[in-house]
Amino acid sequence: xxxxxxxxxxxxALILFCIGLYxxxxxxxxxxxxxxxxxxxxxxxxxxxxxSKYGLNPSITGQIFALFTISVAAAEAAVGLAILISLYRAKxxxxxxxxxxxxx
Amino acid sequence: MGLSxxxxxxxxxxxxxxxxxxxxxxxxxxxIMMENAWLIPLFxxxxxxxxxxxxxxxxxxxxxxGILFTLASLVYSILVLFERFSEPTYGTNFEWxxxxxxxxxxxxxxxxxxxxxxxxxxxxxxxxxxxxxxxMNGDERxxxxxxxxxxxxxAMLGLVISPNLLQTYIFWELVGVGSFLLIGFYFYKExxxxxxxxxxxxxxxxxxxxxxxxxxxxxxTKSFEYSEIFKAVDAGAVSGTMITLxxxxxxxxxxxxxxxxxxxxxxxxxxxxPTPVSALIHAATMVAAGVYLVAALxxxxxxxxxxxxxxxxxxxxxxxxxxxxGLVQTDIKRVLAYSTVSQLGYMMLALGSAGxxxxxxHLMTHAFFKALLFLAAGSVIHxxxxxxxxxxxxxxxxxxxTGPLFLIGTLSISGVPLFSGFFSKDEILxxxxxxxxxxxxxxxxxxxxxxxFYMFRLFFMVFTGKPRTEMKNVHESPANMTYxxxxxxxxxxxxxxxxxxxxxxxxxxxxxxxxxxxxxAHVEGPIWIMIAATVVSxxxxxxxxxxxxKRSLARNWLSGTGDTLHTILTNKYYVDxxxxxxxxxxxxxxxxxxxxxxxxxxxxxxxxxxxxxxxLGRTGSRMQxxxxxxxxxxxxxxLALLAVIYALTGGYLR
Numbered sequence: 001x002x003x004x005x006x007x008x009x010x011x012x013a014l015i016l017f018c019i020g021l022y023x024x025x026x027x028x029x030x031x032x033x034x035x036x037x038x039x040x041x042x043x044x045x046x047x048x049x050x051x052s053k054y055g056l057n058p059s060i061t062g063q064i065f066a067l068f069t070i071s072v073a074a075a076e077a078a079v080g081l082a083i084l085i086s087l088y089r090a091k092x093x094x095x096x097x098x099x100x101x102x103x104x
Numbered sequence: 105m106g107l108s109x110x111x112x113x114x115x116x117x118x119x120x121x122x123x124x125x126x127x128x129x130x131x132x133x134x135x136i137m138m139e140n141a142w143l144i145p146l147f148x149x150x151x152x153x154x155x156x157x158x159x160x161x162x163x164x165x166x167x168x169x170g171i172l173f174t175l176a177s178l179v180y181s182i183l184v185l186f187e188r189f190s191e192p193t194y195g196t197n198f199e200w201x202x203x204x205x206x207x208x209x210x211x212x213x214x215x216x217x218x219x220x221x222x223x224x225x226x227x228x229x230x231x232x233x234x235x236x237x238x239x240m241n242g243d244e245r246x247x248x249x250x251x252x253x254x255x256x257x258x259a260m261l262g263l264v265i266s267p268n269l270l271q272t273y274i275f276w277e278l279v280g281v282g283s284f285l286l287i288g289f290y291f292y293k294e295x296x297x298x299x300x301x302x303x304x305x306x307x308x309x310x311x312x313x314x315x316x317x318x319x320x321x322x323x324x325t326k327s328f329e330y331s332e333i334f335k336a337v338d339a340g341a342v343s344g345t346m347i348t349l350x351x352x353x354x355x356x357x358x359x360x361x362x363x364x365x366x367x368x369x370x371x372x373x374x375x376x377x378p379t380p381v382s383a384l385i386h387a388a389t390m391v392a393a394g395v396y397l398v399a400a401l402x403x404x405x406x407x408x409x410x411x412x413x414x415x416x417x418x419x420x421x422x423x424x425x426x427x428x429x430g431l432v433q434t435d436i437k438r439v440l441a442y443s444t445v446s447q448l449g450y451m452m453l454a455l456g457s458a459g460x461x462x463x464x465x466h467l468m469t470h471a472f473f474k475a476l477l478f479l480a481a482g483s484v485i486h487x488x489x490x491x492x493x494x495x496x497x498x499x500x501x502x503x504x505x506t507g508p509l510f511l512i513g514t515l516s517i518s519g520v521p522l523f524s525g526f527f528s529k530d531e532i533l534x535x536x537x538x539x540x541x542x543x544x545x546x547x548x549x550x551x552x553x554x555x556x557f558y559m560f561r562l563f564f565m566v567f568t569g570k571p572r573t574e575m576k577n578v579h580e581s582p583a584n585m586t587y588x589x590x591x592x593x594x595x596x597x598x599x600x601x602x603x604x605x606x607x608x609x610x611x612x613x614x615x616x617x618x619x620x621x622x623x624x625a626h627v628e629g630p631i632w633i634m635i636a637a638t639v640v641s642x643x644x645x646x647x648x649x650x651x652x653x654k655r656s657l658a659r660n661w662l663s664g665t666g667d668t669l670h671t672i673l674t675n676k677y678y679v680d681x682x683x684x685x686x687x688x689x690x691x692x693x694x695x696x697x698x699x700x701x702x703x704x705x706x707x708x709x710x711x712x713x714x715x716x717x718x719x720l721g722r723t724g725s726r727m728q729x730x731x732x733x734x735x736x737x738x739x740x741x742x743l744a745l746l747a748v749i750y751a752l753t754g755g756y757l758r
Contacts, residue, residue, distance in 0.1 A: 103730025
């Protein structure tokens with residue numbers, strides 16, 4: 001197989017996750033926040049695949065689980081975007097600072 | 105549970121809660137009146153309730169409600185009194201509360217003293233009700249006045265048929281409430297408001313003594329019942345010191361209620377109330393409650409020489425002290441008020457000298473002639489619209505009925521022979537002499553002289569001479585005011601003949617019948633006492649005659665021009681000022697100190713706690729911003745911190 005060590009994959013996943021987390025916590029545009037969450041999900045997927053290959057008990061389960069996650073994430077993205085659009089219709093904005101109805 | 109016994113009081117035997125009749129005692133069925141004596145206080149209560157609910161609609165007709173119900177009480181009381189002449193004491197009790205082994209009872213009792221008091225109270229109350237219809241005519245709170253009168257009469261009648269201390273205490277306080285309401289009837293007047301408060305607080309000071317005494321007695325004898333207490337005292341179950349202590353504490357209650365020195369200052373101030381109220385409460389009934397209490401608990405007092413001596417000394421001192429103040433007062437009602445204080449002192453002196461009969465006798469005659477004097481004074485005030493005797497004069501011709509009636513009252517209180525006051529005062533003087541208090545006897549004799557002097561000073565200044573101010577429109581009071589006075593006038597003359605050294609001591613024999621503890625029916629004093637009493641009273645009248653009628657003696661011949669004595673007397677020995685400087689100043693200081701603690705310490709503490717909680721709440725609510733991103737950031741930082749801690753400690757917190 002290849003000589004790329006597992007730590008490289010894990011580092012990539014870590015970097016991706018951190019970028020995603022940073023984006024999710026700091027960006028004001030709700031669309032960007034959603035995209036950042038997708039990034040974090042994918043970082044997790046990389047982790048799953050890495051451990052299914054280099055883990056203590058390598059097996060196909062991790063990869064199947066990653067595929068499963070991708071499909072659920074797709075559905076989630078669809079629902080999320082739908083909510084976002086209806087929210088936009090209601091509030092005429094995608095600025096996340098103004099979406100504070102949980103306060104009330 | 106109820107029983108009527110041949111000789112003694114009704115005994116509350118604890119542990120029974122059903123009606124129980126001892127067989128073989130007096131003819132039952134004949135005591136039907138006494139059996140239902142509990143109805144007597146309920147009539148005025150009913151009047152009070154009716155007037156409370158419908159007074160506004162009844163308006164002036166409320167007077168008839170009050171008059172009718174008190175008339176019912178009066179008639180019933182008289183029937184009970186007559187029945188009590190031939191029948192033994194009747195009493196009944198039922199169990200009220202049971203706490204552990206302690207049984208508290210409630211009920212009523214008709215003994216001689218109670219039957220007599222019932223008649224006195226309901227009679228004076230009835231007459232005052234009638235009189236007030238004229239006196240209070242046109243007052244916009246007329247129904248309220250009658251309602252209060254009803255409440256007071258209920259309380260007073262309830263007080264005098266109570267068979268135990270606890271019940272007495274409850275009615276005792278109710279009487280205080282009635283008095284408070286009636287003194288403060290003109291509550292828009294500052295003086296009336298202050299007087300009502302003063303009366304309430306001063307009597308409360310005494311009531312604390314009564315309360316402590318009552319609880320101590322209960323602790324010692326396990327009962328509030330008079331009969332049980334006397335039994336325990338007779339059996340020697342209570343130590344001598346304890347008897348003295350409780351007796352004096354209970355006497356303190358009587359001191360407050362009966363306006364004895366040093367708690368007398370409220371009584372003259374209470375004259376701010378309407379005059380019929382002064383006649384009913386502050387002359388004939390409520391102030392006599394203290395004397396009644398001492399008389400009702402007489403066997404207890406008799407068990408302690410010290411307590412009796414205390415009563416006698418305070419009584420004699422009050423008698424002369426108040427009489428000397430009465431010499432110089434210029435308000436017609438205040439003169440009568442100080443005279444009341446002085447006469448109550450006489451009664452206490454009599455009781456303290458073991459003269460049970462003399463005290464009760466004087467209580468009765470005083471109720472009649474003092475009520476008469478107050479009602480007559482009210483009639484005068486009604487006619488001339490002033491209470492200052494310096495502004496009156498020459499009213500004898502204008503007030504055809506009031507003048508002679510006032511004279512009857514004055515003669516009676518001065519102790520002129522053949523009037524009721526003469527007989528009762530003579531009894532008291534004899535009791536004081538025989539009781540072994542020569543000093544107190546002479547104090548009382550001097551007080552008798554002063555009484556005659558200031559009463560006739562009052563009479564001459566009001567009714568004789570020339571009017572000192574222009575008085576228009578002076579007219580005699582209406583019939584419903586003069587008739588009660590006439591009845592009292594008759595009683596003020598004849599009431600003394602029920603107990604005289606000449607025609608037999610009927611009242612005395614009856615009062616002590618079956619109760620050897622109460623002492624002798626009649627104290628046979630030396631004949632010179634009667635002569636001395638007559639001489640001093642005539643001397644007092646003669647001096648008043650010279651100074652205020654003939655004016656051959658200057659009004660200030662005794663005190664000279666310096667007038668130091670006069671100033672002291674006018675200012676009532678500065679007792680009020682003394683209280684102002686000592687007790688009140690001390691209380692105020694203490695109150696300010698406590699207020700300081702309250703404002704700065706207690707409130708500071710509370711405000712501190714409030715501040716902390718509010719701060720916390722405000723921070724918390726600020727943290728809930730609704731921003732999901734903030735929440736996420738905080739959660740992440742928390743997780744990161746946990747991870748760092750985990751990494752540093754290796755998973756264990758030591």
